[in-house]
Amino acid sequence: MIVGMVIFPGLTQLDLTGPYEVFGRMPDTQVLLIAENLGAVKSDYGLLFIPDATFETALQVDILFVPGGRGVFDAMQNKNLLHFLKKQSVNAKYITSVCTGALVLAAAGLLNGYKATTHWLSLNLLRLFDVEVLEQRVVVDRNRITGGGVTAGIDFGLTVAAELFGEDVAKEIQLFMEYDPAPPFNSGSPKTADKITVDRVIDDRKEIQKEREEMIKRLFT
Amino acid sequence: MIVGMVIFPGLTQLDLTGPYEVFGRMPDTQVLLIAENLGAVKSDYGLLFIPDATFETALQVDILFVPGGRGVFDAMQNKNLLHFLKKQSVNAKYITSVCTGALVLAAAGLLNGYKATTHWLSLNLLRLFDVEVLEQRVVVDRNRITGGGVTAGIDFGLTVAAELFGEDVAKEIQLFMEYDPAPPFNSGSPKTADKITVDRVIDDRKEIQKEREEMIKRLFT
Numbered sequence: 233m234i235v236g237m238v239i240f241p242g243l244t245q246l247d248l249t250g251p252y253e254v255f256g257r258m259p260d261t262q263v264l265l266i267a268e269n270l271g272a273v274k275s276d277y278g279l280l281f282i283p284d285a286t287f288e289t290a291l292q293v294d295i296l297f298v299p300g301g302r303g304v305f306d307a308m309q310n311k312n313l314l315h316f317l318k319k320q321s322v323n324a325k326y327i328t329s330v331c332t333g334a335l336v337l338a339a340a341g342l343l344n345g346y347k348a349t350t351h352w353l354s355l356n357l358l359r360l361f362d363v364e365v366l367e368q369r370v371v372v373d374r375n376r377i378t379g380g381g382v383t384a385g386i387d388f389g390l391t392v393a394a395e396l397f398g399e400d401v402a403k404e405i406q407l408f409m410e411y412d413p414a415p416p417f418n419s420g421s422p423k424t425a426d427k428i429t430v431d432r433v434i435d436d437r438k439e440i441q442k443e444r445e446e447m448i449k450r451l452f453t
Numbered sequence: 454m455i456v457g458m459v460i461f462p463g464l465t466q467l468d469l470t471g472p473y474e475v476f477g478r479m480p481d482t483q484v485l486l487i488a489e490n491l492g493a494v495k496s497d498y499g500l501l502f503i504p505d506a507t508f509e510t511a512l513q514v515d516i517l518f519v520p521g522g523r524g525v526f527d528a529m530q531n532k533n534l535l536h537f538l539k540k541q542s543v544n545a546k547y548i549t550s551v552c553t554g555a556l557v558l559a560a561a562g563l564l565n566g567y568k569a570t571t572h573w574l575s576l577n578l579l580r581l582f583d584v585e586v587l588e589q590r591v592v593v594d595r596n597r598i599t600g601g602g603v604t605a606g607i608d609f610g611l612t613v614a615a616e617l618f619g620e621d622v623a624k625e626i627q628l629f630m631e632y633d634p635a636p637p638f639n640s641g642s643p644k645t646a647d648k649i650t651v652d653r654v655i656d657d658r659k660e661i662q663k664e665r666e667e668m669i670k671r672l673f674t
Contacts, residue, residue: 245477246471249467252500279470282503403647406641406646407651409467411634413604415633419627420632433625
């Protein structure tokens with residue numbers, strides 16, 4: 233089983249590393265980072281990743297995965313990246329994303345007619361595509377599996393592990409990872425966070441979200 | 454504010470990348486990966502990290518952090534690494550770990566007389582040191598902050614963010630990270646997982662845990 237995780241400048245590293253931790257622990261599974269070229273790829277807060285293969289050299293993967301992050305704005309307009317996703321999607325067993333990686337899959341036309349989810353701040357952007365957008369932590373629709381924002385990647389990863397190897401394997405991985413979360417605050421969703429916190433986060437990203445919206449309307453609708 | 458995250462071969466990448474995601478989002482904070490030398494460091498399932506500084510060149514950090522993983526067996530016996538931790542600990546504001554990183558801090562003598570926690574599989578090993586071991590997700594004792602296994606690093610990171618910058622900042626980061634966990638199974642702790650799953654995990658690590666125990670008894674007790 234080969235998992236191909238696409239990386240690009242400005243990805244959110246935990247979108248990638250959450251599921252990576254699960255995928256790495258799956259039996260008989262090889263996890264590859266795939267990028268446009270073999271240079272180090274910088275994530276949005278500086279952590280570097282070293283690709284294992286490029287869009288040109290990568291073999292066919294079984295699980296195709298795309299993370300999100302500020303870099304999706306460019307990734308959605310990167311013809312080589314979109315071409316790679318389309319090409320791999322023909323024979324990939326699962327086509328997946330976490331966070332705003334769903335926008336990249338949508339830009340490649342790979343979520344047309346599917347149910348999917350994304351980071352809560354970008355649900356309205358995913359709705360601009362021909363996608364049935366659900367406000368869920370993880371959405372499984374046929375062979376498309378998409379997760380919500382950032383930390384949803386862990387729930388997503390365990391869901392994928394259960395799909396592929398059964399619940400017993402997923403439960404074992406969950407126990408190894410001691411995934412028994414105890415968030416110190418009840419602030420992980422706009423539904424539960426204080427209004428002032430929600431407003432501050434929305435305000436902080438207002439500019440970026442607006443740019444994304446205009447770009448999507450211009451190029452994809 | 455400088456966060457210095459120590460990395461070594463065989464670390465568990467999510468021990469590092471969970472808190473990194475929180476630290477990276479803290480205001481006026483620089484996050485550095487610090488290793489024995491500047492070569493890429495391979496984590497236990499293959500993901501590579503590029504150090505920003507070495508034990509010799511790193512400036513004084515404010516938050517000293519150590520992840521866990523299979524590599525702690527060697528890290529606990531690495532004199533350069535232990536020397537670096539001891540040297541930095543004198544002026545660091547916080548001395549912290551996630552998962553079995555606590556064993557490395559303990560090997561450096563930095564948890565003597567403190568309350569701390571670690572991965573559930575290694576609680577008994579941490580008890581071999583002069584440490585008051587608590588079975589908690591995150592333990593704060595004066596300027597020592599330790600987290601449980603792997604995914605506990607996210608709860609840990611948010612706890613550190615709240616200590617340093619207040620609850621409002623931590624809540625905002627939690628909302629950005631959409632940390633509203635929904636584990637697909639109730640299998641994240643030996644207290645809730647099926648007995649058969651717990652037995653399988655314990656059995657899988659029996660050898661490693663025994664080697665660690667013998668090494669700790671030989672070198673540290």
